[in-house]
Amino acid sequence: MKTRRLLLLLLVAAAIAAFLAFDLGRYLSLEALKARQEALSAYAALHPGRSAALFFAIYTAATALSIPGAAILTLGAGAVFGFWLGLLIVSFASTIGATLAFLAARFLLRDAVKRRFGERARAIDQGIARDGAFYLFTLRLVPLFPFFLINLLMGLTALPARTFYWVSQVGMLAGTAVYVNAGTQLAQLTSLRGILSPGLLLSFTLLGIFPLLAKKAIAAYKARRVYARWPRPRRVDYNMVVIGAGSAGLVSAYIASAVKARVALVEKHRMGGDCLNTGCVPSKALIKSARLMSQIRHAGDYGLAGADARVDFAAVMARVRRVIADIEPHDSVERYAGLGVEPVIGEARIVSPFEVEVRQADGAMRRLTTRSIVIAAGARPFVPPIPGLDQVGCLTSDTLWELNELPRRLLVLGGGPIGCELAQAFARLGSDVTQVEMAGRLMAREDADVSELVANRFRAEGIRVLTGHKVERFETEGGEKMLVARHAGGELRIGFDVVICALGRVANTAGYGLEELGIPVTAARTVETDDYLQTLYPNILAAGDVAGPYQFTHVAAHQAWYAAVNGLFGRFRRFRADYSVIPWATFIEPEVARVGLNEQEAKEKGIAFEVTRYGIDDLDRAIADGVAHGWVKVLTVPGKDKILGATIVGEHAGDLIAEFVLAMKHGLGMNKLLGTIHIYPTLAEANKYAAGNWKRAHAPERLLGWVQRFHAWQRG
Numbered sequence: 001m002k003t004r005r006l007l008l009l010l011l012v013a014a015a016i017a018a019f020l021a022f023d024l025g026r027y028l029s030l031e032a033l034k035a036r037q038e039a040l041s042a043y044a045a046l047h048p049g050r051s052a053a054l055f056f057a058i059y060t061a062a063t064a065l066s067i068p069g070a071a072i073l074t075l076g077a078g079a080v081f082g083f084w085l086g087l088l089i090v091s092f093a094s095t096i097g098a099t100l101a102f103l104a105a106r107f108l109l110r111d112a113v114k115r116r117f118g119e120r121a122r123a124i125d126q127g128i129a130r131d132g133a134f135y136l137f138t139l140r141l142v143p144l145f146p147f148f149l150i151n152l153l154m155g156l157t158a159l160p161a162r163t164f165y166w167v168s169q170v171g172m173l174a175g176t177a178v179y180v181n182a183g184t185q186l187a188q189l190t191s192l193r194g195i196l197s198p199g200l201l202l203s204f205t206l207l208g209i210f211p212l213l214a215k216k217a218i219a220a221y222k223a224r225r226v227y228a229r230w231p232r233p234r235r236v237d238y239n240m241v242v243i244g245a246g247s248a249g250l251v252s253a254y255i256a257s258a259v260k261a262r263v264a265l266v267e268k269h270r271m272g273g274d275c276l277n278t279g280c281v282p283s284k285a286l287i288k289s290a291r292l293m294s295q296i297r298h299a300g301d302y303g304l305a306g307a308d309a310r311v312d313f314a315a316v317m318a319r320v321r322r323v324i325a326d327i328e329p330h331d332s333v334e335r336y337a338g339l340g341v342e343p344v345i346g347e348a349r350i351v352s353p354f355e356v357e358v359r360q361a362d363g364a365m366r367r368l369t370t371r372s373i374v375i376a377a378g379a380r381p382f383v384p385p386i387p388g389l390d391q392v393g394c395l396t397s398d399t400l401w402e403l404n405e406l407p408r409r410l411l412v413l414g415g416g417p418i419g420c421e422l423a424q425a426f427a428r429l430g431s432d433v434t435q436v437e438m439a440g441r442l443m444a445r446e447d448a449d450v451s452e453l454v455a456n457r458f459r460a461e462g463i464r465v466l467t468g469h470k471v472e473r474f475e476t477e478g479g480e481k482m483l484v485a486r487h488a489g490g491e492l493r494i495g496f497d498v499v500i501c502a503l504g505r506v507a508n509t510a511g512y513g514l515e516e517l518g519i520p521v522t523a524a525r526t527v528e529t530d531d532y533l534q535t536l537y538p539n540i541l542a543a544g545d546v547a548g549p550y551q552f553t554h555v556a557a558h559q560a561w562y563a564a565v566n567g568l569f570g571r572f573r574r575f576r577a578d579y580s581v582i583p584w585a586t587f588i589e590p591e592v593a594r595v596g597l598n599e600q601e602a603k604e605k606g607i608a609f610e611v612t613r614y615g616i617d618d619l620d621r622a623i624a625d626g627v628a629h630g631w632v633k634v635l636t637v638p639g640k641d642k643i644l645g646a647t648i649v650g651e652h653a654g655d656l657i658a659e660f661v662l663a664m665k666h667g668l669g670m671n672k673l674l675g676t677i678h679i680y681p682t683l684a685e686a687n688k689y690a691a692g693n694w695k696r697a698h699a700p701e702r703l704l705g706w707v708q709r710f711h712a713w714q715r716g
Contacts, residue, residue, distance in 0.1 A: 063097025066148035078183020105155030115608035140171025246273020248544025249376035251560035272331035290428035313406035350513035372567035379545035388474030407498035415442035419502035585654030593657035596645025614690035641669030
C-alpha cells in the first residue's frame with residue numbers, strides 16, 4: 001500500500017512539474033484562447049471525433065491534477081465545439097476529473113487524517129453520512145468555492161465515491177452551462193469577471209441552499225404530520241411532565257423548575273429510582289462493609305496483632321437499609337415539592353403527545369396535559385430464559401437486598417461491573433463464590449491487562465472465576481441446586497445455594513404508552529431518540545437508562561439537562577447531547593476507572609495512539625498505605641500531548657480519574673498536568689508522574705545534546 005501511494009504521489013508530482021517546466025499555463029489565459037480560437041475551430045471541423053476526445057482527455061487530466069485553468073478550458077469548449085457538444089464534453093470530463101482528484105486525495109491522505117484527528121474526523125464523517133450530498137450540492141452550485149479544493153477535501157471524508165460523482169455531475173451543470181455559453185460569445189469577452197454577475201451569483205447561491213432549506217422544511221412537515229391524529233389542547237396544565245424519578249427524571253424536573261416551568265414528576269414506586277434503592281447506594285454500602293472485613297483480616301500486614309471480627313450479615317444489610325434511609329431525603333417528595341416540582345405518585349401512561357394519564361395508589365385516574373414529556377423510566381436487570389432458572393430461583397441487583405442470611409455457596413452469573421462488585425463483596429463477607437462469564441475474560445470492555453489483574457486478584461481472594469463458560473441449564477439433583485455449563489473442555493456441573501444474575505440491564509420501554517403512540521425502540525431495546533434526545537414526537541424526549549447508550553447514573557443526570565432544555569426551548573434552539581468525555585468506574589478492589597479510549601477501543605476504531613504508563617507500585621503514598629498495586633495508563637495522540645483516554649487501576653481510581661476527565665473536557669494536555677502542583681504524599685501524584693513519563697519519552701534529544709555541550713563549555 002505504501003509503495004502504491006508513493007508511486008501515485010510521484011506520478012502526480014511529475015505531471016505538475018512538467019506543467020510548470022514547459023510553462024503550459026501560458027495556454028490557459030483568455031488572450032491565448034482568443035488568439036488560437038480560429039485555428040482550434042478549424043482543426044475541430046476537420047477532425048471532430050479526434051479533437052473532442054483529445055479535449056476531453058486534457059480537461060479530465062487538468063481537473064484531476066487540480067491545475068488552474070478550468071474556467072478557460074470551459075470557455076474553449078463553447079468556443080470550439082458550440083454550446084451543446086461543449087456542455088456534454090465539459091460536464092463529463094470535469095466530473096470524471098474531479099472524482100479522480102477525490103479518489104487520489106482519499107488514497108493518499110485519508111488514513112493519515114483519521115489517525116491525526118481521530119474523534120474530530122469521525123464527527124465530520126457522521127455529519128457527511130447524514131447530509132453530505134446536500135452540502136456537496138450547495139458547494140457545487142456556488143462558484144465562489146474553488147472546485148479543486150472541494151474535490152480534495154471531500155476525498156478526506158467518508159462520502160461514497162458514487163455519491164460524489166452524481167452530485168458533482170448535477171451540481172456543476174448549471175455553472176458549466178453558463179461558462180460554455182459565454183465561450184460561444186468569446187469575441188465579446190474582455191475578462192472572466194463579466195461572466196458571473198452579482199445577480200447570477202446570488203441565484204446560484206440560493207439554488208445551492210435550497211436543498212438544505214427543503215430538507216428542513218420536509219423535516220418540519222414530517223414533525224407536524226406525526227401529530228395529525230392527536231388534537232392539540234389550546235391550554236395545558238404543565239410545561240413538562242417527567243415520567244420516572246430516578247437520576248434522569250429528578251434532574252430533568254429540577255432543571256425545568258429552576259427555569260420557572262411548571263413541571264410534574266410521576267413515579268410509580270420509590271423516589272430516587274434504582275440508584276438510591278437497589279443500585280449505586282446499597283451496593284456501595286455493602287462494598288464498604290466487605291472491604292472493612294478484608295482489611296481486618298489483613299490487619300497483621302500493618303502490625304496490628306489480634307484484630308478479629310465476625311460478619312453479622314443481617315446487621316450488614318440493616319446498615320445498607322439505614323444508608324438508603326439517610327440519603328432518601330435528598331430525593332424525597334418533600335424536597336422536590338419545596339423546589340417547585342409537583343411530585344405525582346402513580347403509574348403513568350402516555351395517551352397522546354400532550355397528555356399523561358396517571359393511575360394513583362387509590363385507583364383514581366388523573367390526566368395531566370403538557371407541552372413536553374420526558375421519559376426517564378429507567379431499566380431493569382436482564383434475566384435470560386435459561387432452562388430451569390425459574391425452578392431454582394434467581395436474585396438480581398434489584399432483589400438481593402431482601403437477603404438477611406449470607407449465602408453459603410453463591411453463584412454469580414456475569415463478569416461485568418455489577419457481577420464483579422457483588423462477587424468480591426460477598427466473598428469478603430464469607431460466601432463461597434463462583435463467578436461464571438461466557439466471554440473469555442472478566443470486564444471485557446476494559447483492556448486485557450485490566451481483566452488479568454482483576455481475575456488474579458479475585459482468585460487470590462478465593463473466588464472461583466470461570467470465564468469462557470456458557471450456561472446451559474439449571475437442575476436440582478438430590479435436593480441440591482446445580483448449574484450445568486459448557487466450556488472448551490466439555491461440561492461442568494456446579495452446586496450452589498443462591499444464584500445472582502448480573503448479566504446487564506434492559507430499558508423499561510413497555511407498559512406506559514410507547515406502543516400505542518408508535519414510538520420505536522432500537523436494536524438495543526432502548527427508546528429511539530435523535531441527537532437531541534427527541535423521539536418520533538419532538539416534544540417527547542427520553543433520558544437515562546431508557547435512552548442509552550450508557551447506563552450510568554452520572555450519564556443519566558448529564559442527559560437530563562439536554563432533555564429538559566430541549567423539551568422546554570427546542571422550538572427556538574436545540575442542544576445536541578455530548579458524549580465526548582464519559583467516565584466510569586467499577587468499585588472493586590483495586591478500583592478500575594476509565595475515561596475516553598482505552599487500547600482495545602482505539603485499535604478497534606483504527607485510531608493511532610501512544611501509550612504512557614505509570615506503575616502505582618512506585619508511588620510513595622501507595623507504598624505507605626499498603627496499596628502499591630495498579631497503574632495509570634494514558635493514551636495520547638502520537639507526538640502530541642493531547643489526551644485520548646485514561647485508565648486507572650488502583651486505590652480510589654474512581655476519584656483520581658476526575659483529573660483526566662477535566663483535562664479532556666477542557667483540552668488540557670499532559671504538559672499542563674505535569675505543570676500542576678500536586679500535594680505530597682497523595683495518590684493523586686500518580687497522575688502527575690504519568691505525565692512526567694510522557695514528557696521523558698518526548699524529550700527533545702537534539703536540543704538536550706546542544707545544552708550538554710553548552711554546560712561542558714561553561715565548565716571550561
